[in-house]
Structures are given as structure tokens and as C-alpha cells.
Amino acid sequence: MTEAAPPPGLTVEAKRSDEAVIRIRGLRTQFGPQIIHDNLDLDVTKGEVLGVVGGSGTGKSVLLRTIVGLQRPTAGSIELLGADVLSLTDQAKEALRTRTGVLFQDGALFSSLTVAENIQVPMREHTDLPQELMDELAELKIAMVGLPPDAAGKYPSELSGGMRKRAGLARALSLDPEIVFLDEPTAGLDPIGAAAFDQLILSLQKSLGLTVFMVTHDLDSLAAICDRIAALIDKKVRVATMAEHLRDDDPWLHEYFHGPRARAALDAKASRVSA
Numbered sequence: 001m002t003e004a005a006p007p008p009g010l011t012v013e014a015k016r017s018d019e020a021v022i023r024i025r026g027l028r029t030q031f032g033p034q035i036i037h038d039n040l041d042l043d044v045t046k047g048e049v050l051g052v053v054g055g056s057g058t059g060k061s062v063l064l065r066t067i068v069g070l071q072r073p074t075a076g077s078i079e080l081l082g083a084d085v086l087s088l089t090d091q092a093k094e095a096l097r098t099r100t101g102v103l104f105q106d107g108a109l110f111s112s113l114t115v116a117e118n119i120q121v122p123m124r125e126h127t128d129l130p131q132e133l134m135d136e137l138a139e140l141k142i143a144m145v146g147l148p149p150d151a152a153g154k155y156p157s158e159l160s161g162g163m164r165k166r167a168g169l170a171r172a173l174s175l176d177p178e179i180v181f182l183d184e185p186t187a188g189l190d191p192i193g194a195a196a197f198d199q200l201i202l203s204l205q206k207s208l209g210l211t212v213f214m215v216t217h218d219l220d221s222l223a224a225i226c227d228r229i230a231a232l233i234d235k236k237v238r239v240a241t242m243a244e245h246l247r248d249d250d251p252w253l254h255e256y257f258h259g260p261r262a263r264a265a266l267d268a269k270a271s272r273v274s275a
């Protein structure tokens with residue numbers, strides 16, 4: 001079947017931007033006199049892995065929280081999966097929440113619940129599935145993130161840091177979201193654990209067709225799995241591929257992407273590609 005021609009007046013550019021699952025325009029975020037984002041625009045395309053970087057305090061986590069509706073901006077518009085986040089009814093907000101998953105920096109698991117119960121929290125909140133089915137789904141999510149089956153009955157305190165991250169990811173995937181938001185998913189993991197977590201994110205992204213919005217400081221993650229990188233600079237984002245950022249002469253980008261750690265990450269990527 002041939003693709004239908006776009007309606008008159010719809011340009012190729014407009015057609016392409018229709019694929020944006022997150023579209024931010026003119027975002028301004030301010031805490032008292034402190035302006036964090038100013039006239040920030042960002043499009044995130046369906047199915048991409050977007051890395052979000054920036055110096056400490058530039059507003060990466062606030063941006064994530066604002067997109068998922070946990071923080072209200074001072075001005076601007078945010079479209080998430082076609083819905084205008086800032087004017088939704090509570091009911092529509094709930095419905096949108098079932099289509100997104102969030103992994104906060106510390107995993108944010110409930111310490112008094114087992115891993116399976118943690119994974120079932122969003123199911124209980126948003127569905128009325130019978131317990132038996134929720135148990136089966138929790139088992140499936142546990143397998144998907146590479147945890148052993150006996151992790152289901154364990155409490156977060158009984159897991160290693162890497163396992164807790166995986167459990168947090170399983171909970172973020174609880175309702176089969178279309179977009180996952182990850183806040184520094186590899187922070188606190190050793191390099192081997194971090195690389196394994198990167199590969200897990202990449203394989204889930206590919207098999208589930210997820211869009212991934214990932215705040216990170218981890219240059220290895222950026223090099224290994226991100227399609228594009230949004231750098232928070234001067235209260236706005238500059239979105240480009242890693243190769244393009246490497247050619248940018250902005251001082252922060254230059255220091256970030258040309259320092260010794262960046263070179264090591266790029267060398268590691270180059271040797272993976274040539275292997």
C-alpha cells in the first residue's frame with residue numbers, strides 16, 4: 001500500500017514533527033528569582049533514546065518532573081503523547097500516567113513491599129486486574145529486566161544496588177508504557193553493572209519500541225545507547241547527535257565531550273563497533 005499524500009499545506013517538516021511524542025515550546029521554569037528554563041523548546045521523537053545532560057543544577061531533573069506533570073512550569077506548553085499536559089483534567093492525567101513509566105534516581109521502591117508488590121503498585125492504582133494475573137505480570141516484568149524469579153518475594157533492602165535499579169525499571173514498565181523517563185539510571189553502579197544496565201535499556205527499547213528520555217552524567221551510556229543528546233545550556237536545550245556535539249565549540253560542551261572521560265567512552269564505543 002502506498003503512503004497517502006499529506007493534506008495540502010502540510011509540509012514534510014510538519015509531517016516529521018508529527019512524530020514527536022514530547023513537544024515542549026517556550027518552557028519557563030522559575031523558583032522565586034531563580035530562572036531554571038527560559039523559552040526552552042524540545043521535541044522528542046517516537047522510538048528514540050534521548051540523553052539529557054548538563055552541569056549540576058541546570059534543571060535536568062526539573063525538566064523530567066515537569067514533563068511528567070509533577071512540577072508546574074511558569075510558562076510554555078508541553079505536549080506528551082499528543083495531550084496538553086498543563087490543561088488536562090485529573091482523569092486525563094491519570095490516563096496519561098498509564099502510558100508513561102518513570103525510574104527515579106534512587107529507584108524509589110517502597111521498602112515495606114516486596115519487588116512483586118512494588119511492580120504491582122501501578123497495576124493496583126490504574127487497573128482492576130485479578131491478583132493472579134498481576135502475579136503473572138510481575139513475574140514477566142521481573143524476567144524482562146533480567147532479575148532471577150526469586151527476586152519477586154524479596155524486599156528492596158535484600159537486593160544489591162544494580163538489582164534495585166532493575167526492580168525500579170520493572171515497576172516503570174508495569175503498565176507497558178510507551179515512554180520511559182529515567183533519572184540517572186546508572187548512577188551508583190560499578191562500570192560493569194552500568195554497562196549491563198545500558199544494554200538492558202537498549203534491548204528493551206528495541207523489543208518494545210519504547211521512547212526513552214534519560215537524564216544522565218554517564219558518558220558511557222551516552223556513547224553506547226543514545227540516538228541524540230539534549231544538553232542544557234543557558235536555560236535552553238541544544239539537541240544533537242554525539243558526533244555533532246563533539247564539533248560544537250560551546251565551552252561547556254567542549255569540556256564535557258573532550259575531557260579524558262569522554263575520550264575513554266568514545267574509544268570504548270569505537271572498539272565495540274570495530275569488534
Ligand SMILES: Nc1ncnc2c1ncn2[C@@H]1O[C@H](COP(=O)(O)OP(=O)(O)OP(=O)(O)O)[C@@H](O)[C@H]1O
Pocket residue numbers: 031036054055056057058059060061062063
Ligand atoms: N522544588 C524546588 N524548589 C526550589 N528550587 C528547586 C526545586 N527543585 C529544584 N530546584 C532548583 O532547581 C535547580 C535545578 O535542579 P535540578 O535538580 O533539575 O538540577 P539537575 O540539572 O538535575 O542537577 P544535578 O545534575 O546536580 O542532579 C537547582 O538549583 C535546584 O536547587
